Amino acid sequence: MGLLNSILTWVMKKRIHQMELFMKYPHEVQEELFKKLIQAGKSTEFGKAFDFGSIENYEQYSQRVPVHTYEQLYPYIERLMRGEQHILWPTEIKWFSKSSGTTNARSKFIPVSYEALEDCHFKGGKDMLSMYVNNYPNTKIFDGKGLAVGGSHQVNENDPTASSYYGDVSAVIMQNLPVWAEFIRTPKLETALMSNWEEKIEKLARETSMENVTNIAGVPTWTILLIQRVVELTGKKNIMEVWPNLETFFHGAVSFKPYRNLFHDLIPNPNMVYWEIYNASEGFFGIQDRSNSDELLLMLDYGIYYEFIAMDDASGANQNVIPLCDVEVGKNYAMVITTNAGLWRYNIGDTVKFTSLSPYRIKISGRTKQFINAFGEEVIVENAETAITRACEATGAIIDNFTAAPVFLEANKKGGHEWIIEFRNKPADLAEFTHILDTTIRQINSDYDAKRSHDLALVAPKIHSVEPGTFYNWMKKRGKLGGQNKVPRLANTREYVEDILTMISNG
16 A cells, blocks of 8 residues: 555544544534534624524524525625625625526526635545545555546636636635645546547546546536547546556435446446445535445534525425424435535535434435426335336336426326437337336325326336437537536426427437
8 A cells, every 4th residue: 555545544534533523422522513604604794685694593593694595695606606705604705606406597606705616625535535535444545546526617607807706616615725636636637627528538638647536526417428538538438447557436416226237337346335425516515425334424513504495395385494303314404504615504405314413424415406296196216216217127227317207287287297318328128117116106105106096196107218429419418518517307398208208309
């Protein structure tokens, strides 16, 4: 084991004791953090408007400050984008994380403060490595380099002073990384931050194929493209012949379940470790902390105060918003955050389920706006991904991507669901695949099952098997290649499905 690997492994392990503190005293840590956030925010325009100076506890905060969507916070963010300061947070905002979202074509710009970079995003990246090292003490991860597939950034043209920037959260983080981090990562920063995604993949492949890559961090869909190009470029049989010391893939942004078999084919290493994280434009929320479970430890000391809305209440006029101490295992919650970048009671649009309360561990269950509920069936992303995974396992199929939407009722015609699936390995019998997918959703979703009973309101789903590259070409057509852009899994309208089918029919 190299000297650098030994030193960094020792450094990373030291953080574990601090994590044990918030695992043992979660509510005390969150309460202390809450007070610091209110104290910091009271001098801002937002804080003065809601009289933060007189807020003494969570109850007063929750009664005085409403839960905000992005649209409701946007007037404040728009002013920040124009160069104004001290609107939402007391320190200067120079960076904005650009997110397309997955259900809204308009870009979102999330303010990123210095505190959010240091105490949340950077800390999350280091903790990810700490947890991995703690579980695999003999790792040689630092003997080589980490490959990060990032996005791009640019000067904020709305700021007359031209002193602020925006980009994918990965680009914001990379642009601000400390100098020492450059010694343990690849590719060169200028390559990692290229804006043309097709050119970037080619240059990434050429640069990284010459490196000793021991770990990869990124979104599964774009990582697949890079691995395929590296193998093709080098003429090797598989990626282990190019990167023989590759030992782990840190993944997030989308569920890994549907991609697991594909990665096993791309990386034929029985000891390869897949380590899940939960990071987003708004913050770094959760990290897998055990090798035998993909549950995510909710990180409670990153400058983020958590609240939750039971999804039964999420769309109602009187939402029942609760603090962390009141959550229950197995219930589906929309997540509300208050952060050290000035997001006050912000509903981020993600849903989670708690798997443990001591310590607090979660699994991502979907998006509040990504679901199909045209007939009261309430199918969420978690249902869809579980069904896809089971159908693949039973039929030997491997997928690249998928999306689904409702088929609405018409005269003398019942409703249903329509899926578009891009297979890497097609099932021998698509009808069997469809049956397993349908049966699985019925087993795990009683509302769907009731509507499917005797084809009462829903008939069996219809699946279109499309050619390789379909989703890539569709995302390219929409200007959504790379970075944090993701294929929307479910939609309650037919916008995406119709657009893809039209693209296919037009050749």
